Amino acid sequence: MLNNASQPDHAVGRSAIDPHRLAQIERRNRRERWGRAWYKFSRNPLSVLGLIMVVTITLMAIFAPFVAPYPQHAEPFTDFANASKPPGGQYLFGTDEIGRDILSRCIFGFRYALVMGVAVLSLVVPVGVLLGLVAGYFQGTIIDTIIMRVTDIFLSVPPLILALAVASVLQPNLTNAMLAVSLMWWPWYTRLVYGLASALRNEYFVVSAETIGAGTGHILFREILPNMVSPILTKMSLDMGWVVIIGSMLSFVGLGVQPPTPGLGTMVAAGARFLPDQWWIAIFPALAIVVVVLGFNLLGDGLRDLFSAEES
């Protein structure tokens, strides 16, 4: 799991005579390592597919107003004359019961899915990682006990149900849904990082940094943290998919994105009333969810393979 490959470079860096040349070497090494990594990554067509999907979805989300055929359909809009049109020429994915283009709404739906994922992870990862680092480094102390027991409490219930409980207490909207999911998600990072940190803290480079009197902050963030970047990145990529699923389930029961804002889960829930005859109203948003999750899963698996291969 651990990527110790960077360590020798690091050790050399300490005893260096010509820092300029060393920096050059390090740059070249890094370039080579990235090159090798990319080569390995690109050998697996599924990982590349995942990357392409994620990049495409992200671009579509960012440039939704330009990509979507009918961007105004993602806003309050009615066209009852074209309501519930099946997929076809003018509307590739058909229209919903209000006459809105489902393709356009799905493209905007990517936005909210990604916003949710990015917001949740950017809240959760720093907090979870920091707590895990501290608890792992101060293993056996009271700090460790407090942090990890609280973590255990959050981990003792499936995250979805707790997120639902929190979301149900708050006003239903995207922000609160993100807060609810975040509140339940950080412990998973704490636990991951805790395990890694408590293994790393006895490594020679940490011990040697301690002996030369490096500060706690330096040890935590410059010595330990860089060595767990790959598992964290992998987990983040896989988690993006999960957050999207959980977000869509919250929206499905009405606790997430509120209509007429086109949240994918909201659209599935609204479309489910028209099954099976107007299947496109529910199925395309559902497929959109699957595509997002699939993209991040493929990418995450690719990263995991890559990092685990690098380690061996």
Next chain:
Amino acid sequence: MAETPLLEVKNLSVSFRVYGGMLRVLDGVNLTVHAGEKVGLVGETGCGKTTTMKTILRVVPQPPAVINSGEIRFKGREVLKMRQRELTDMRGQGISMIFQDPTAALNPVFTVGQQLEAAIRYASAESRRMPRQEVRRRAVRALSEVALADPERLLDSYPAQLSGGMRQRVCIGMALSTEPELLIADEPGTALDVTIQDQVLRLLHRLVEEKHTSVILITHTLGIVRQITDRVYVMYAGSVVEVAPTRRLFAQPSHPYTQGLMAAVPRLSGGGISDGIPGRIPDYMNPPTGCRFHPRCPHAMPVCKRQKPALLAIEDAEHQAACFLYDAPERVRAYQQEGGLT
């Protein structure tokens, strides 16, 4: 020479498929073992000894391994064409193998007894019908034979509870428990310290002598080869480069690689051999053309780069070396006149 050899390997080539291409690990291996014979196989780490042996037993993981060509005959039957059933019959009773690292070769989640008893139970059609107690009795005997005390208790232990030496003995006991005709011993005891290694080898030697088992002994340690084996194969980078009766090999090492190897003799264990010869074992992804040893060979000639040498008799067919130096003298002259290589 009229009788069928026990084992005959002809021109065996095996590659490994990896990210970025194929590793051509075995490049035309030839090897013969006669009934009752003890054959040594020496060469640097990574030269393909273990792969050859695993391929003979067809336990090399496929994929990533791909058998490109060659024949393997055990008692005249073609191993590469065997069906699963025949393979299972051949393994154990016919050929059995002691793996290099006893820790890795023992399944960590089963007791010694469970593994040993399975080996005994599935050895033959008769043994499959044996009552449990009989299997157990034989398992106890197999452990006693390898001089392990308190075998009853050992049978109920997990590998993690044993010392390295005990694990090695267990592996030997297991390999012999099926009473094989041919035993492949892959560097037995390398993982152990020298005194225990010595004990283990003595034990192995004694057992195969008692049971008249044919042996292929893979080792780095030339001293052991000298003590135990009748004949020696020397491998380099996926091919056999020299074969001779043990005494003749030591008296007159002929292939430049073997000569280098002998020069390195004082070193006891694996990695050291190459210190005697400049350079490293080649990259299997893009191996050297012609003779794979030529980049490191002090006598290299242009032809060595062009063409792969076949095994050539030194004095008679018992001693052969794959080197153009042993071609007909006039040809050797012609090769040498082509000029230096470097």
Next chain:
Amino acid sequence: MKALSRILLVFMAALLIGSAVSAQDEARSLRITFSWPNYIDPAVGSDFASSTSLANLYDTLVFPMGDGTVSPWLAESWTISDDGLTYTFTLRQGVMFHDGSELLASDVAYSFTRLKEIGEGYAYLLPAATVAASDDTTVSFTLEQPSGLFLPSLVRLYVVNEDLVRANALADGLYGENGDYGKEWLLTHDAGSGPYMVEEFPLAEYLQMAKYDGWWNAASFVPNAADRVRFIGTTETATVRSLMADGELEITDQWQTNEALTALDGLDGVDIKTFPTMTSFYYMMNNRLAPLDDVHCRRAVAYAFNYQQALALEWPGTQQMVGPVPSTVGGHNPDVTVYTRDLDKAREELAQCQYGADIASYPIDVVWIAEVPAEERFALLFQANMADIGLPVNVISNPWLSVVENTSRQETSSHIVTIYVASDLAEAGLMLQQRYHSSTAPTWQQNEWLLDPDLDARIMDALNTADAGERFAKYAELQAYIADLSPSLFLYDQLQKHAVSSRVEWTPEANSPVMGYQFYLPLIGVNS
């Protein structure tokens, strides 16, 4: 592999045998889907599923008729004292509860006391009174003040079996010596005398009832009345569709979308049945929030909305509301101002409104109920229509509980909340009280916040008028007054729609529009 396929084979065979065994039994079975939960305690239940169950499990003193009047039922006759305060009922003899004991006047008195003390469900409909059973067949109620609603509201006084309830009451409860008043037991059991009785009630799944052959009025059962009725607690479109297609459902719930109903209509042997209800769809405007605190602005909005297009989004046959109450209730006034889309008039009204010149800087929020997704399209239509007079609109969805919370205080009440309101009785006055009396302002039933003491007094006066003709005349005046005030947008009277199997003989339109009586089971026939 072989072993696996053998197991599979056995399994498949077992399935076949299993399905053969579980084939339908002979009894006539009627299955209807409902929106859950279903509270069958007469002092608790009040929504559609509950009202329907209660109407069939229990009997009442009087019975609601299709023409809006009530007829004798458990009570054979009654007298009203001259001051209009005391009602004395003479009970029918020989009415047996489901457990075989006889229904007596004391049971009626107990039921009334129990309902009022618990205070949930329909308790608020019945006016405060003292009740006394002078003998086994005579029970009298003395009101604190005269009420025109007392007699009609008796259709919500379900008579429970006192002994049975007492026997099953938990000692520990909120109601003093009455313990829990049998609430826990009555959740899943009945103590009634009605035409059907509870057979099985797994709370989250369905309510199964069996025909009660000992019913006092057994002669009214249609010959092919169902032996067993199951109210199934689901409204999921796909599930309902699957049940209907497989012949495992006779009547669907009323919550299916128009699209789903059209599709169901396409199935063999399934038709759509519609009938008017006492439910209307209102856009409740907050009359205390700018710009809707100006009557001219409210009228401008009322003239700008496109009612015809809204009706086109509903099931064919749906009618625009005429005035502030559903046209099915007694005392409805058909001659009131009815707003139709007329942009000229709208602009005229807007010009008179104090915010008219600057209307674009008074955006209004329209809140629709998230649990009723069909409301979204009307909200979006409203938004599009208001753009025509320059009024900006935000469309917002809120879950029901938030709406309840927000409408309970004036400062959190939005500009407009879109709500379906059902009248509990076929009385125009009751709907007026529910919608516009100050007492309901802090509830979801009124987002208007009229808080007009004069109007309150007029409504109460009308309700307390015992004479029906006089009462209805007062109702008519009130309706005209409110229509001119334009406190709300009166969208349409809801048409109730069900997909019905052709095996079923059902004429809900002949029944009383009082909620629950459309499914009066003794009158519904099922053919096999």
Next chain:
Amino acid sequence: MQRQADALRRLGLFLARRLVQSIFVLFGLSILIFTIARVLPGDPARTALGARAPQETVDRLREEMHLNDTLPVQYTYWLGDALRGDFGMSLVTRRSVTTDIAEFLPASLELVIFAGVLTLVGGIALGTLSARYKDSWVDNLIRILSYAGVVTPAFIFAIIFLLVFGLALDWLPSIGRLSEGVPKPPLVTGLITVDALLAGQLATFWDALQHLIMPGVALALGSMAQEARITRATMADNLNKDYIAAERALGIPERVVMGRFLLKPSLIPTISIFALDFAANLANAFLVELIFNWPGISRYGVNAMLRKDLNAITAVILILGVVFILMNIVVDLVVGALDPRIRLRAARSD
């Protein structure tokens, strides 16, 4: 004998330690949920009785629920009641939450256990198949299907199954746990299939089983795909281990090597993930339960959340927490049973 007694003692110690930890975690969890539930605006007593209930009844209920006390005091009352198995009244069903859970938990357990069996059997079988025929078309097909399974939410499967097998083909019953007219077995475990077998009612058993298939499979597919992927990865990894080559070299038949010597060490990650999936399914099943009108605990819990039914919410989450923790203990036991190294390490640390 001595060894056995030793092992039992160690097991007892392990369980005792885990139980103490669990009690601590549950205690913390109860504080967490109680806090979440009580920050809700509004009067729970009023909400419970409805807008029209008389004020005096509401006051009495407030008194009974100790709502007039401070939060910590309320919590102690609540905890005391909860320890006695009394979680108060549910607002949705209007009866004691304990009764509700006793009724709805077995239904969910039956569903989740059925899905769990499918997950385990299917996941391991597919994973083994995939590993055995690595890189062949079988492997590729299974891998693609697994991906589809992992990324598709269970409720989408549920809808598809309902439309295909319930509606279009009409092979399986769409809703509930039993068909109309099929006799209910006497209540023993609450799992209808088990109770029917205990009572010898075969017809009921088959009917209940048919009702289980669609929701069970819909729920199982996701975790089954996950298990298959994990099993494949571990097996493919272990397949290259020397001990497998050694066991093959000893002439042990392929079927024994694969089915015994490879399977056991490969199951450890699978089992760990499985147990967590099992507990998570109990909570995540609500949309599946909704679609198939399955009277389960998670549908009940989510309904409670949507209706702000505080007593039910707290109780359901606590119960799920208990199941989750129990499953974690079971994982530790099973993994310990599968892997002697873990057992030995645990023994040393004692």
